[in-house]
Amino acid sequence: MAIEMPVYRAPMRSRDDDVPRGIGAERGLELGLCGIGGPLSPRPATLDEALTLADAQSGIRLAWRIERFAKAPIGSYTWTRDIDGLSYLGRLTGPWTYDPSDEAHAADLVHVRRCDWILEPIAEDLIPGAVQAAFGRGGRNWQRIRAEGVTPPTAAIWQRYRGDA
Numbered sequence: 001m002a003i004e005m006p007v008y009r010a011p012m013r014s015r016d017d018d019v020p021r022g023i024g025a026e027r028g029l030e031l032g033l034c035g036i037g038g039p040l041s042p043r044p045a046t047l048d049e050a051l052t053l054a055d056a057q058s059g060i061r062l063a064w065r066i067e068r069f070a071k072a073p074i075g076s077y078t079w080t081r082d083i084d085g086l087s088y089l090g091r092l093t094g095p096w097t098y099d100p101s102d103e104a105h106a107a108d109l110v111h112v113r114r115c116d117w118i119l120e121p122i123a124e125d126l127i128p129g130a131v132q133a134a135f136g137r138g139g140r141n142w143q144r145i146r147a148e149g150v151t152p153p154t155a156a157i158w159q160r161y162r163g164d165a
Contacts, residue, residue: 014108022083037108
């Protein structure tokens with residue numbers, strides 16, 4: 001029996017209202033990344049260092065967000081939306097890393113993981129209701145979608161567009 005991979009909502013939208021809306025998702029889709037914000041200084045070399053810096057500089061809640069993001073299994077399904085509200089499906093393919101570039105800071109997408117995105121928007125009528133509901137609640141957090149039965153239709157969409165499970 002195959003292991004059911006978790007499904008996540010990844011708004012890739014900064015908690016800082018000065019960061020233009022949509023820039024994070026645009027960057028993530030363009031570069032094959034999934035990420036969250038929370039700039040740190042100095043640049044952390046390891047996840048443990050990032051968690052310590054995040055707690056010291058911004059509080060434990062940022063450290064918890066980074067840790068949840070970093071611990072999602074490789075192969076997890078990830079949904080995002082662009083500035084126009086179009087939905088994209090991806091799968092995490094790499095571990096957590098910190099992107100210190102000026103562009104990453106401008107988008108507040110500094111905690112990143114490689115992500116293989118389907119670069120064609122998914123038709124609204126194909127998107128599982130639990131995914132639509134997760135985005136419909138709003139918010140800017142990376143979040144696991146725990147609704148019963150969200151993985152099979154998500155996996156079917158991946159299979160339909162990519163042909164691999």
